[in-house]
Amino acid sequence: MTASAPTGANPLQALAGAQQSPWLDFIRRSFVEDGSLAALVHAGDIRGVTSNPAIFQKAIGDGTEYDAQMRALLAKSTPTPGALYERLAITDIQAAAKVLAPVYEQTQGTDGFVSLEVSPYLARDEHGTTQEAARLWADVAAPNLMVKIPATPQSIPAIRQSIAAGINVNVTLIFSLAAYRDVVEAWLTGLEELHAKGGNLSRVASVASFFVSRIDARIDSAIDQRTSAGDAQAAALATLRGKVAIANAKLAYAYWQDIMQSPRWKVLEAAGAQTQRLLWASTGTKDKAYSDVLYVDSLIGPQTVNTLPPATMDAFRDHGTVRETLTAGLDDARHILAETQRLGLDLDSVTDALLDEGVTAFEEAFDTLLASVAAKQAALMGDSLTGLKTSLPADLSAAVTQAQDDWRRNGTIRRLWAKDATVWTGGTEADWLNWLTIVDDRAANLAELEAFQTEVRARGFTQVLLMGMGGSSLGPEVLATTFGKHEGFGHLYILDSTDPQQVAATEKKLDIAHTLFIVASKSGSTLEPSIMLSYFHDLAKRTLGAQAGAHFVAITDPGSSLEKLAQAEGFWKIFHGDPKIGGRYSVLSNFGLVPAAAAGVPLHPFVADALRGVRLCDASVPPAVNRGVQLGLILGTAARLGRDKLTILATPEIADFGAWMEQLVAESTGKNGLGIIPIDNETPGSLRHYGADRLFVYLRLAPEHRHEQDEAIATLREAGQPVLTITLHNRRQIAQEFFHWEMATAVAGAVLGIHPFDQQDVEFSKIETRRLTEAYEKTGSLPPEAPFASFGPLSFFADPANAAATQGADAVAVLKAHFARVQPSDYVALLAYLPRNRDTQEWMQHTRLHLRDGLNCATAAEFGPRFLHSTGQAYKAGPNTGVFLQITADNAQDLPIPGTSLTFGLVESAQARGDFSVLAERERRIIRVHLHGSLKEGLAALATALHDAL
Structure with missing residues (x-):
């Protein structure tokens, strides 16, 4: 659509006469809410808005303007930091889209767009990008949204699929002519697929964001290095400074003009399709020797967009020159690129590197953004989260920082959540990772456990006996000792021994006629639970006769021998475990929740606390602020430096957690001559008894008074021993620590290079x-x-x-x-x-x-x-x-x-x-x-x- 500039227009407004649309490369909530964006739109200075992770990082990461919405969202649920960021960003995008909606309508869908980028982590993931583009399109639900997708080779098919789905797409990070041709092909093919399905082409808009100034910055640097080194071609090289990026862009525009004359496009145009406009991005001048509006003045032409950072927008409004420059000097542009190749500046390598660096830069900005969101989320949640204080000697601290950076750069926590076995040994690890999602699964199916809990109470059991070994018993033991007896429910006893005197002592505590027996065995064939069951089931049958089965509950994996026995003997309930969760990672599955329900532990708040632990260990939480990853990197790195005696100290009310943690860490990491040796319940002693092989973990239930261990822990810190202090604000938060330590153990296994899920x-x-x-x-x-x-x-x-x-x-x-x-x-x-x-x-x-x-x-x-x-x-x-x-x-x-x-x-x-x-x-x-x-x-x-x- 052609527009003419109004009389007396400033250079920004005058771009309309040249059929170029100025968009603003900036967004911030206060900028929208205080009317600043609306004023620019109303004045005709801008006709669209783009965003990227770096822009959102500066907006959300600084200040408090997003705190109110964060508090409101956190009051309803505990989202992951990634989901929380997305909700904040979508709110901003929707608000900006509303401001720009009149432009969208006036231009019949040509302008008035707001761009929101798919996660930079998906830049090389075709399927993930396609899915997220569709989800963002649905969530924002604004016709003037553009979903930004990077022009990586892996994302090119996602661009096609998104266009074919009727989604507006802003293709970003285009540096080379070759990449631009691929983008155009994806756009055309997507439109053709949509047309074949009978879709409306007239409302599918797209721009191809061609990056400019970064090319000159890289080429100019190479020129300067060669010139200062006395290169024989210095004079010829000097003539190319500040010219290659513009020449590259002009040839891209020439290619677009050719496409617009092609029969293929004419068919689509006749069907109502909009053209994919070239958008000039990265137009802020990097070199102060050049005009601050160089990449605006030099790239003006019909049916194009220039997205301007605020400083460049202000500069162009003040002293920009509006004249069509894109079509001028095409022969010179071809000569410049030919000279670039002749002089060995290797533009192809430069643009390939810039694409990789652009993806990396957006990932790093996103890491920083999510770290800011996670930190702010944790601060706003306050005492509803457990606390972690670390005190590490310099060598260990430096090694942990390096490990955190390695995990961040390699996206290892995202790979872990994606169940990528190569995080560890590339073996069978992926078959054992459903503990990552079991809390969400149990939360969605809590009604079954709550109904069981109600019936347990109604039946009036005065004791509950859990028979199991390892993870099947140690997790419930923590619940029994931490929470004690609940009103209206029986006392939860744990039997995990074959010692005859211990078995007899347990029997003496029970009133068989009023006892609920729970036998827990994943495989169903583990020796100890099997013989315990034989003994107490025989005792129950002698006491209760045909009613004995009504006093028994089994927790076991589907199809196990225990399940068959339970069915044959008429057990009251059979609860299934997940075959893809090992016993020591099972406390937040039925193996822990069924005994918790039987003992009267309030399930909703317990599972809600567990979910808080899960959310702050999510794939979207960068390693430096991800509780589980933090702990795991410290554990694994400390072990590699010889500090492999994980010494667990705890306040009495939560001390039994150490036995569960001991089992989890030792059984998971003790492999191939490597591993972490947990030292549980070793009373603090004199400093002279501790060598350089210790890492101390202090689990502290926050009281109104000091614990007697506090002084010993302070002494250890002052002596330079590594100490991790974990503060629980109430006993129920043990649920968070269950997940934190499961994650930590898996991460430590990765650091050690072992398979942490076999034994x-x-x-x-x-x-x-x-x-x-x-x-x-x-x-x-x-x-x-x-x-x-x-x-x-x-x-x-x-x-x-x-x-x-x-x-x-x-x-x-x-x-x-x-x-x-x-x-x-x-x-x-x-x-x-x-x-x-x-x-x-x-x-x-x-x-x-x-x-x-x-x-x-x-x-x-x-x-x-x-x-x-x-x-x-x-x-x-x-x-x-x-x-x-x-x-x-x-x-x-x-x-x-x-x-x-x-x-x-x-x-x-x-x-x-x-x-x-x-x-x-x-x-x-x-x-x-x-x-x-x-x-x-x-x-x-x-x-x-x-x-x-x-």
Whole structure:
């Protein structure tokens, strides 16, 4: 549509007479809301608006003008920072589109557009770009929107598909004539496809954004370098300064003129199609030696657009010259480009590099923008989010910063969320990543769990017993100990042991007739839950008869042997797990939520808190402000620098979280001689007991008063030890930390270059245990074994290599020889196959602290068989830095396992021996001490011997 300039028009307004439309390359909420944009439009100074990530970064990242809308959105839900940014941007785009709507109508859809860019992260993703263009088009829902799509080779098909779908497209980041030809082809083909479908071509607008000044900046720099180096062609090179970009643009316009005369276009034009106008972008002058309106004055021609940054717009309004310049000097333009090639300036390489750099620059601007949004979102959410304070020594801090930058530049967190296995080893990792989306899935299906919770309460159960191992039990255990008993619901007990005395002690706590039994096993065939179920189901049948099944609930993966058993026995409920979530990542799935529901944990607020953890670990959150990525990069980087003893300290109310975290980290990262060794519940001690192998995590429930650990943590920080302090403002926020640490563990696995979702060495222990129990079932006894030394109630067992290294005349000498093998940066682990109760826990804690203080090394105090599904993986396949003392004892009582010839005591013994066998096979430094007779007396004798040995 031809327009004439009004009388007395300024140069901006006068461009209408030359059939060029000035658009403004700027947007900001206050600029729209205060009428500044409307004033420019009303005056005729601008006829459209473009935006890009850098513009939005400056608008949203600075100041507070977006805070009110952010608060309103956050009051309704917890969006990801990416979704929050998009809502803010769309609001601005819609407001600007409304201001420009009269121009759109007056020009019959030729002008009056506002551009919004697809995510820069999708610049080389055809399918993603096509999908997002369609979504943005629908969400903005304004006919004068243009969706910006970059002219990368991968996005060219998306341009065609979007045009064919009737979407207005602003093709951006065009630098070369070759790329422009590809864009024109995509535009024409898209129109032809739309026409073939009977679409309305007259309302599909497009511009091709051809970038200008960046070309001169790059070419001029090369010219200057060669000239200053005394290049023999310096004089010829100097004649090209400031001319190549304009020549390139003029030839692009000449190509457009040819297309406008082509029969192909004439058919589309006759069908009502609008032309795709060339839009001159990057028109701000970079070199102060040139006119500040060089790239406006020199690129004026019919049916074109020039998008101007504010400073250039003001300069052109003040002293621009309006005359048609695009069609002038075409022969000179061809000569300039020919000279550019002859003189070896390689324009093709320059434009290719500028495209890559343009994509990267927009990605970096988007990273900065999203980081600003995420930081502001976190600040506005305040105490509804857990807090993280890091205190790292200089070398670790620098390495973590570098890792964060690497992850940002490589888009690794987006690849992780896209389930790209190459983030790790390129193996089967993608098959184990549904924990990323399980919270959203459970939130959408919460009604089923709430109905179950209501019925549990109605049935009046006074106790709930969860039987499981590893992730199936440790997650529910955190919920039980953190939240306690809820009014109207039974107390939640956890059984994750084959020790007969512990099983018997659990039985004594229960009123079978009023107990709900939950058995949790992903595979359905895990030994420990299977035999626990056999025992308590038999007990329930003897107590309740035919009604026993109504007291049982199973949580298992679809099609498992447990599901079949539950169906056959008439269990009340069967809840499915997700086969693509490993047990240790399952706490926010049914494996955690079903026990939570049964115990009366309020589900809606708990899941809402979990979602907060998910959202702030989203793919749209850059690494430096992404909680899960932050933690994971610190963990993995620290381990690579030798700080692989993750020492977990916590305030008492949330202390059990450490056992869950210990299992998650150890079983996930202990692979291929690498890994992180969690040290849980080791009471803070003197600084002299800590070496350079520690990373401390302090989980703190924020009270009104100081915790007694606070002073110890402050001392560690002041001494230069690395400390991560995580503050929870209420107990329910443990749900956020569940997800944060799942993400952190996955990220740490990537840093270490291992597969964090398998656990092959746990399986080896199971195999060895099965071999021993099968031998018992055939012969009536376990294979014989003999101690290498016995002293009173203490007998010592070992493989030949460890026995030879620990010979001694008495128990003290044996233990002294064993612990003399501890080297700097080693750790000591007590592996006790004993009943886990207050007395044994206190003994273990006292003993491990004695070992720490005597040996100045990290210590672990573990109970079997539960640690087999936890730290056992790291002990066997992680770094060979452990010195192990396995402790077994005579059973004061034993319990038969219904339907088998086995007993719990025999299974526990087989598990201990199987565990020992695999550790010895891996050449770990380990001995076993067996306590005969009274457990209390045996532990006392062992404590005395250990004291004397140290």
